[in-house]
Amino acid sequence: MAKEADSKTRSVRGSRTGRPIMALLDLLGRRWSLRILWELRDEPLTSRALRAACDEASPTVLQARLTELREAGFVELGDGGGYGLTPLGQELCETFVPLHRFAERWRK
Amino acid sequence: MAKEADSKTRSVRGSRTGRPIMALLDLLGRRWSLRILWELRDEPLTSRALRAACDEASPTVLQARLTELREAGFVELGDGGGYGLTPLGQELCETFVPLHRFAERWRK
DNA sequence: GCATGACGCTACATTATTTGTAGCATGACG
DNA sequence: CGTCATGCTACAAATAATGTAGCGTCATGC
Numbered sequence: 001m002a003k004e005a006d007s008k009t010r011s012v013r014g015s016r017t018g019r020p021i022m023a024l025l026d027l028l029g030r031r032w033s034l035r036i037l038w039e040l041r042d043e044p045l046t047s048r049a050l051r052a053a054c055d056e057a058s059p060t061v062l063q064a065r066l067t068e069l070r071e072a073g074f075v076e077l078g079d080g081g082g083y084g085l086t087p088l089g090q091e092l093c094e095t096f097v098p099l100h101r102f103a104e105r106w107r108k
Numbered sequence: 109m110a111k112e113a114d115s116k117t118r119s120v121r122g123s124r125t126g127r128p129i130m131a132l133l134d135l136l137g138r139r140w141s142l143r144i145l146w147e148l149r150d151e152p153l154t155s156r157a158l159r160a161a162c163d164e165a166s167p168t169v170l171q172a173r174l175t176e177l178r179e180a181g182f183v184e185l186g187d188g189g190g191y192g193l194t195p196l197g198q199e200l201c202e203t204f205v206p207l208h209r210f211a212e213r214w215r216k
Numbered sequence: 217g218c219a220t221g222a223c224g225c226t227a228c229a230t231t232a233t234t235t236g237t238a239g240c241a242t243g244a245c246g
Numbered sequence: 247c248g249t250c251a252t253g254c255t256a257c258a259a260a261t262a263a264t265g266t267a268g269c270g271t272c273a274t275g276c
Binding site: 154 | 223227
């Protein structure tokens with residue numbers, strides 16, 4: 001099994017390939033990552049509000065994802081409390097706009 | 109735990125909310141989903157070639173994801189063998205282009 | 217014919233991740 | 247002080263992913 005070198009700051013799978021898209025796809029491909037970014041897209045939320053927005057996902061994962069997303073520089077914890085997107089995170093979220101439009105057209 | 113009604117065709121989480129973006133984010137947020145779509149982006153691959161492209165991910169998950177992506181209408185199994193994107197899947201993949209550009213700028 | 221090899225796909229034990237629930241420490245407000 | 251919300255953690259149970267092996271089928275070679 002592909003064990004990562006560091007178990008604490010579990011590095012993103014594919015980050016060693018030198019292809020940033022791989023690292024990004026892996027990070028965003030973890031459960032709740034996309035959803036978290038999506039829910040923060042237009043306003044910061046407290047950890048509990050975020051949890052509510054994410055269909056009461058367990059705080060364990062949410063916290064783990066938030067830490068990863070913070071390390072990636074997409075999310076930050078405002079000094080008044082509450083999680084929000086960094087400017088970088090905003091940019092990332094804007095790339096989801098076509099995805100949103102696609103989803104609307106999809107309507108399975 | 110939010111149990112889905114049908115266990116066979118495990119429906120996408122959030123699909124009951126009526127917001128297709130949620131269903132899509134959940135589907136794409138499963139491990140290897142994004143990667144699979146990405147690897148198929150410009151040519152069909154056999155199941156084994158896809159596995160190789162996906163860093164030898166286990167065939168169990170790959171098969172599960174491919175089934176889900178097929179049910180979603182993004183991927184199809186060509187009659188000559190080999191997995192490829194449907195026109196819908198192509199559209200979806202095109203929404204990843206800004207993501208790719210973002211990743212290049214990101215380069216952590 | 218019949219081995220050989222590639223295909224899509226499955227079984228299954230091991231390991232990793234997620235879930236659900238409870239609760240901690242801190243700080244603001246009354 | 248009591249109460250409440252915050253970010254965050256513990257931990258057992260449930261679920262999902264991994265790694266390895268192999269099945270059945272269909273070509274192609276010889």
